[in-house]
Amino acid sequence: xxxxxxxxxxxxxxxxxxxxxxxxxxxxxxxxxxxxxxxxxxxxxxxxxxxxxxxxxxxxxxxxxxxxxxxxxxxxxxxxxxxxxxxxxxxxxxxxxxxxxxxxxxxxxxxxxxxxxxxxxxxxxxxxxxxxxxxxxxxxxxxxxxxxxxxxxxxxxxxxxxxxxxxxxxxxxxxxxxxxxxxxxxxxxxxxxxxxxxxxxxxxxxxxxxxxxxxxxxxxxxxxxxxxxxxxxxxxxxxxxxxxxxxxxxxxxxxxxxxxxxxxxxxxxxxxxxxxxxxxxxxxxxxxxxxxxxxxxxxxxxxxxxxxxxxxxxxx
Amino acid sequence: xxxxxxxxxxxxxxxxxxxxxxxxxxxxxxxxxxxxxxxxxxxxxxxxxxxxxxxxxxxxxxxxxxxxxxxxxxxxxxxxxxxxxxxxxxxxxxxxxxxxxxxxxxxxxxxxxxxxxxxxxxxxxxxxxxxxxxxxxxxxxxxxxxxxxxxxxxxxxxxxxxxxxxxxxxxxxxxxxxxxxxxxxxxxxxxxxxxxxxxxxxxxxxxxxxxxxxxxxxxxxxxxxxxxxxxxxxxxxxxxxxxxxxxxxxxxxxxxxxxxxxxxxxxxxxxxxxxxxxxxxxxxxxxxxxxxxxxxxxxxxxxxxxxxxxxxxxxxxxxxxxx
Numbered sequence: 001x002x003x004x005x006x007x008x009x010x011x012x013x014x015x016x017x018x019x020x021x022x023x024x025x026x027x028x029x030x031x032x033x034x035x036x037x038x039x040x041x042x043x044x045x046x047x048x049x050x051x052x053x054x055x056x057x058x059x060x061x062x063x064x065x066x067x068x069x070x071x072x073x074x075x076x077x078x079x080x081x082x083x084x085x086x087x088x089x090x091x092x093x094x095x096x097x098x099x100x101x102x103x104x105x106x107x108x109x110x111x112x113x114x115x116x117x118x119x120x121x122x123x124x125x126x127x128x129x130x131x132x133x134x135x136x137x138x139x140x141x142x143x144x145x146x147x148x149x150x151x152x153x154x155x156x157x158x159x160x161x162x163x164x165x166x167x168x169x170x171x172x173x174x175x176x177x178x179x180x181x182x183x184x185x186x187x188x189x190x191x192x193x194x195x196x197x198x199x200x201x202x203x204x205x206x207x208x209x210x211x212x213x214x215x216x217x218x219x220x221x222x223x224x225x226x227x228x229x230x231x232x233x234x235x236x237x238x239x240x241x242x243x244x245x246x247x248x249x250x251x252x253x254x255x256x257x258x259x260x261x262x263x264x265x266x267x268x269x270x271x272x273x274x275x276x277x278x279x280x281x282x283x284x285x286x287x288x289x290x291x292x293x294x295x296x297x298x299x300x301x302x303x304x305x306x307x308x309x310x311x312x313x314x315x316x
Numbered sequence: 317x318x319x320x321x322x323x324x325x326x327x328x329x330x331x332x333x334x335x336x337x338x339x340x341x342x343x344x345x346x347x348x349x350x351x352x353x354x355x356x357x358x359x360x361x362x363x364x365x366x367x368x369x370x371x372x373x374x375x376x377x378x379x380x381x382x383x384x385x386x387x388x389x390x391x392x393x394x395x396x397x398x399x400x401x402x403x404x405x406x407x408x409x410x411x412x413x414x415x416x417x418x419x420x421x422x423x424x425x426x427x428x429x430x431x432x433x434x435x436x437x438x439x440x441x442x443x444x445x446x447x448x449x450x451x452x453x454x455x456x457x458x459x460x461x462x463x464x465x466x467x468x469x470x471x472x473x474x475x476x477x478x479x480x481x482x483x484x485x486x487x488x489x490x491x492x493x494x495x496x497x498x499x500x501x502x503x504x505x506x507x508x509x510x511x512x513x514x515x516x517x518x519x520x521x522x523x524x525x526x527x528x529x530x531x532x533x534x535x536x537x538x539x540x541x542x543x544x545x546x547x548x549x550x551x552x553x554x555x556x557x558x559x560x561x562x563x564x565x566x567x568x569x570x571x572x573x574x575x576x577x578x579x580x581x582x583x584x585x586x587x588x589x590x591x592x593x594x595x596x597x598x599x600x601x602x603x604x605x606x607x608x609x610x611x612x613x614x615x616x617x618x619x620x621x622x623x624x625x626x627x628x629x630x631x632x633x634x635x636x637x638x639x
Contacts, residue, residue, distance in 0.1 A: 035457030
């Protein structure tokens with residue numbers, strides 16, 4: 001082998017090396033439970049699409065199937081593979097903390113997506129990317145209050161709340177945001193009762209049926225997501241009770257349709273595509289050493305019958 | 317009949333669960349008068365109907381000496397399948413197709429438990445997750461919704477009334493009456509009791525044990541398909557997990573009704589009472605307005621109380637004689 005060839009070879013190797021360096025960002029994600037609902041399914045598809053569109057990023061996509069033990073094992077796998085960052089959608093806010101700590105000790109930054117882990121684990125988390133559920137709850141309260149003011153019943157309206165599954169951070173925070181904001185904007189509106197609908201349409205239909213029996217006068221229903229809101233709407237329809245203002249969160253296709261039909265007043269528009277893209281971007285920015293806020297929220301705007309034309313119908 | 321201590325005892329022994337039921341109803345009615353509103357009662361029975369229909373089928377399986385833990389995810393499957401096919405081939409074909417597919421699942425479980433004599437707990441526990449996977453594969457993980465909700469006659473089963481009575485209640489009552497008769501009055505019913513009570517003795521008496529067990533799972537699958545139809549028709553849209561966890565509620569209702577987990581005893585009528593107790597507890601606690609964290613505990617306490625009253629009535633004393 002003559003000298004020229006050697007130099008050429010060395011150059012090529014160096015070039016390959018540089019090219020490889022530009023592509024060497026590997027991000028692992030362990031998701032909560034893909035396929036269990038349309039939101040998570042759409043999230044995964046959007047995440048993979050966003051990663052494919054970016055040449056600098058390789059992703060390892062895993063799913064815990066709702067199982068804490070499997071998620072912890074997946075965290076360990078990703079640590080073993082020495083990925084550059086791990087995104088986790090926690091199956092449980094408490095139980096995953098040790099695994100998150102382990103990654104952090106291995107100098108792998110952890111980004112929590114969608115629902116945060118418990119505060120005890122914050123030290124081991126680089127950044128949280130997801131919706132601000134407290135703000136969502138406040139915004140729902142504002143939507144409801146504005147509607148009552150339009151109807152002229154802001155001084156006498158009575159509201160019931162159907163919350164998400166007890167113990168879930170998302171459920172707790174949305175309820176908290178709603179309960180704190182409502183008396184600020186509409187001090188005379190009374191929240192008469194809260195019961196959980198467990199994110200389940202059928203269950204919240206049953207809860208609403210009981211509310212309708214119990215209270216002769218209900219002016220508004222706040223549901224922790226549209227799936228439950230539509231369940232409550234079905235109960236009111238079956239009982240022939242009109243004039244109730246329904247406000248939800250996480251606008252689902254069924255909620256959007258009920259708004260089109262004029263049965264359902266408003267919701268919070270939360271796109272799983274935005275959620276997935278924000279998580280990936282947060283991971284990339286973290287690896288690049290950019291300065292990020294610890295709580296990195298993406299915007300979830302209000303949607304009502306008045307402005308729904310500005311939004312496309314959710315795919316889930 | 318003279319009301320002697322003995323006759324009261326006999327009545328209690330036979331109908332302890334009914335007494336428990338009456339006690340709860342009176343208690344809740346005192347706490348909130350609206351509880352006994354005819355609208356409320358009809359509402360509770362209507363929402364219990366789905367669980368109830370499933371419990372009827374599982375009663376057959378349990379009396380036959382086996383368990384069925386797959387009914388919850390099987391119900392999700394039926395619901396998703398019928399909703400999906402509704403828009404593809406129309407409701408008139410979607411319903412029989414869904415029944416056919418669900419019965420196929422039941423036949424598969426029946427084959428494994430009946431003919432291969434595999435442990436029913438393991439088989440149906442496995443099927444619980446296998447069918448869940450099947451449902452997710454079918455739907456691609458998406459919620460399933462009927463596109464044209466106001467233009468379909470498919471809603472009759474879940475939302476319409478006949479003679480003023482909601483359809484789910486009628487279907488539940490009709491199915492309970494038929495299956496109750498089958499269980500109590502037909503040779504098939506007696507063979508189910510025999511197989512569940514003492515399988516070996518049943519075999520020696522020339523009862524085709526495998527075939528009887530097989531058919532109990534077919535009955536269960538048929539009931540699940542009916543429940544899926546009611547569920548789909550009621551909400552015209554569904555999550556993949558609609559039936560998740562229902563297998564345990566169903567089992568609770570069946571056992572609350574007094575069917576023995578070891579097989580050989582229980583009746584359809586008492587399962588219906590078990591279902592109603594569960595439904596009315598849930599509704600009653602909501603109407604009383606208990607904080608919902610407390611509701612889980614109270615629900616458990618009431619179930620234990622009901623089972624205790626039932627057992628106590630059977631043996632004629634509150635405490636165990638051999639404690």
